[in-house]
Amino acid sequence: MKKKMAVVVAAALVSTTLLAACSNNGNEKNSLPNSETSSNEQTTNTSTEPSTKASQEPLDLSIFYFDGSGVVKMDSPVLTKAAELTNISLNNVAPAGGEEKQAYNLMLASGSLPDLISYYISDLNSIGSEDALAPLNEYIDKFAPNFKKFLEENEDVRKAITAADGNIYTIPSVADGTASxxxxxxxxxxxxxxxxxxxxxxxxxxxxxxxxxxxxxxxxxxxxxxxxxxxxxxxxxxxxxxxxxxxxxxxxxxxxxxxxxxxxxxxxxxxxxxxxxxxxxxxxxxxxxxxxxxxxxxxxxxxxxxxxxxxxxxxxxxxxxxxxxxxxxxxxxxxxxxxxxxxGKRAKLTGFGWGISANSKHIEEAVKYFDFWWTEEGRRMFNFGIEDQSYKLVDGKPIFTEEVLSQPAVNGYLVEAYGAQLTKIGAWQDFSYEEQWTxxxxxxxxxxxxxxxxxxxxxxxxxxxxxxxxxxxxxxxxxxxxxxxxxxxxxxxxxxxxxxxxxxxxxxxxxxxxxxxxxxxxxxxxxxxxxxx
Missing domain, CATH: 3.40.190.10 (Periplasmic binding protein-like II)
Structure with a gap:
C-alpha cells in the first residue's frame, strides 16, 4: 500500500511540476503562433529548389537523449552533416551515465525541459497530455511535408502515435521489414x-x-x-x-x-x-x-x-x-x-520517438528539423551514414564500404563511428541497410x-x-x-x-x-x- 501511495504521490508531483513549467505557454493546444510572433517569420525561401534549412540562422536546440553506453555523440559525422544542411545543432543535456528512467524523471521534476526529448512514445504522450509537450498536428500539416506524406501513406502509424486526447506529440522511430x-x-x-x-x-x-x-x-x-x-x-x-x-x-x-x-x-x-x-x-x-x-x-x-x-x-x-x-x-x-x-514480426514502431517542449521558443524550427530526417537525403544519412565515407552510391543505391561490412557488429559500428541508426530519434529505417550484412x-x-x-x-x-x-x-x-x-x-x-x-x-x-x-x-x-x- 505504501509503495502504491508513493507512486501516486510521485506522479502527482511530476504532473504539478510539469503544469507549472508549462503555465507560461499562452498558445492553446494544437494551435500555431500567429504571424506577428512566429520565430521564423523572415525565413521565406524564394528559391525554386527545396531547402533543407530549418532555421535562417545557426541554432542550437537542447535535447534529452539518454545513452548509458556513452557512444552517441551530438557531434558525430551524421549529426554534424545534418547541422550543416539544416542550420540546427543539438546539445544533449542528458547525463552521461546512470539509469535512464531515473534521469528522465529527474529531468521532469526539474521543471525545466529541453527543447527536444527523445524517449518512449507512451511516456511522451503521457506528459504531452499534461501540457508539457507541444501538440504537433498543425505544425506537421504546415512545416513537415515529408513526414505528413508518410503518415498519409501509413495510416497505422498515424493512429499509433496519436495520444488518447487526439493530439500527436511525437515523431516516431519507424522500423522497416517484416520478418524477424x-x-x-x-x-x-x-x-x-x-x-x-x-x-x-x-x-x-x-x-x-x-x-x-x-x-x-x-x-x-x-x-x-x-x-x-x-x-x-x-x-x-x-x-x-x-x-x-x-x-x-x-x-x-x-x-x-x-x-x-x-x-x-x-x-x-x-x-x-x-x-x-x-x-x-x-x-x-x-x-x-x-x-x-x-x-x-x-x-x-x-x-x-x-x-x-x-x-x-x-x-x-x-x-x-x-x-x-x-x-x-x-x-x-x-x-x-x-x-x-x-x-515473430518486426514491429513497425520501435517504441521511441522525439517530441518538443511546449515552452520551446523554436517549435517551428524543430518540426522542420524533424522533417529533414524524412527527406530522401536525411533518410539515407540516418541509415547509411556519410557518402564516400561509410557508403558509396552505386546506380543510385547506397552500398556500404568494405570497412563497414567487415565489422563484427555492423549496426553498433554505424552508431559509434558515424552516428547513423540512432534508434531514439524520429526517423525511418531502411531494411536494405540490414540486407547488405545479412x-x-x-x-x-x-x-x-x-x-x-x-x-x-x-x-x-x-x-x-x-x-x-x-x-x-x-x-x-x-x-x-x-x-x-x-x-x-x-x-x-x-x-x-x-x-x-x-x-x-x-x-x-x-x-x-x-x-x-x-x-x-x-x-x-x-x-x-x-x-x-
Missing part, C-alpha cells in the same frame, strides 16, 4: 539420420526424439540438446504456438486476450512440460547464458527459434569449430490445430516466411496509447501478474507441479491479481485505436 524470427534446424543432422524436415508439430516431436537418441553429432555420447532457446526470459515459451498458445497479449477474434489466461495455455504448457521431462528441451533453458554460442559451439544443439540474421551467422562463425554445421531456417511446423504461422541463409529464410505469408499480425499489437490513469494501473498490475505467471509456468515446465490439477487455481489467482482489468485496459485502448479517424 523463425524456426531453425540442423540440416546436417537431418541428412545424417535420413530424416525429412518436419512440417507438423507431431513430426517435429519425432525429429527431436531422433536427435536425442541417434547420436547425430557422432561423438558416441547421448549429449545432444534437441531444442534450445537463448532467451532465458521467454525460455521454452517459444514452443507455445505449436499448440496455438502464447505467453503474452495477442489478438483473437478482434479482441486482445492475455495468452497465459487462455484455456489453450494449459494445453501448450502441458506439452512443453512433457517434452522437457523427456529430454527434448535444454535442461538449463531458464538459466543458461549464451545458449547459441555454447550449444552450437560444442555441436550439441539441434533446433531453435530465433532471429534470422544473428542465428544464421553461426554457420560462418563456427565453420572451423564445427565442420559441416548447417543450421537453416524452415517453415513453422503446423500447430496441433493444423495452422501454420509465425508469431548472409544468404538468413535472406532465404526471410524470403521463405514473407513470400508464403507465414507471419501472423495477431501477435504484434499495434502501439497503443493509454491515458495517464490507464498507464498507472498497468504499472500496478503488470508486475505482479507477470511475476506470478512466469514463476508458475516455469514450475510446471520443470516438473515441480502438475499442470492439469492446478490450472483452475492458477486462473483464479490471476483473477484476484486483476487480470480482467488488465485485459480490459488493453481492449479499451485497442478500441480507441480501431475507431480513430
Amino acid at each position: 524470427t523463425g524456426w531453425f534446424i540442423r540440416q546436417d543432422w537431418l541428412d545424417k539420420l535420413n530424416l525429412q524436415s518436419p512440417t507438423t508439430v507431431d513430426q517435429y516431436y519425432e525429429v527431436l526424439k531422433a536427435f536425442r537418441d541417434q547420436d547425430p553429432n557422432g561423438n558416441g555420447k547421448k549429449d545432444e540438446v534437441p531444442y534450445m532457446q537463448r532467451d532465458n526470459v521467454v525460455g521454452a515459451y517459444s514452443l507455445l504456438p505449436l499448440w496455438d498458445a502464447y505467453h503474452s497479449f495477442y489478438i483473437k477474434e478482434n479482441k486482445i486476450v492475455f495468452g497465459p489466461y487462455e484455456d489453450q495455455f494449459e494445453i501448450g504448457i502441458s506439452n512443453i512440460a512433457k517434452w522437457y521431462a523427456e529430454g527434448l528441451i535444454d535442461k538449463e533453458i531458464y538459466t543458461r547464458a549464451k545458449a547459441r554460442e555454447t550449444l552450437l559451439g560444442n555441436n550439441t544443439a539441434g533446433s531453435t527459434h530465433d532471429w534470422f540474421a544473428s542465428t544464421s551467422n553461426f554457420n560462418n562463425s563456427l565453420k572451423d569449430q564445427v565442420p559441416g554445421l548447417n543450421l537453416i531456417p524452415f517453415a513453422p511446423p503446423a500447430s496441433s490445430s493444423g495452422k501454420v504461422f509465425e508469431v 548472409n544468404e541463409i538468413a535472406l532465404k529464410g526471410i524470403k521463405l516466411y514473407q513470400d508464403n505469408n507465414l507471419i501472423s499480425s495477431d501477435y504484434t499489437l499495434p502501439p497503443l496509447s493509454f491515458t495517464q490513469e490507464e498507464q498507472e494501473r498497468i504499472t500496478d498490475l503488470k508486475g505482479q501478474i507477470d511475476t506470478y505467471f512466469a514463476e508458475k509456468a516455469q514450475k510446471w515446465v520443470m516438473g515441480g507441479e502438475e499442470v492439469a490439477s492446478n490450472f483452475a487455481a492458477y486462473k483464479d489467482e490471476l483473477k484476484k491479481l486483476g487480470v480482467d482489468e488488465y485485459i480490459q485496459i488493453y481492449n479499451d485502448a485497442y478500441t480507441r485505436y480501431l475507431n480513430m479517424k
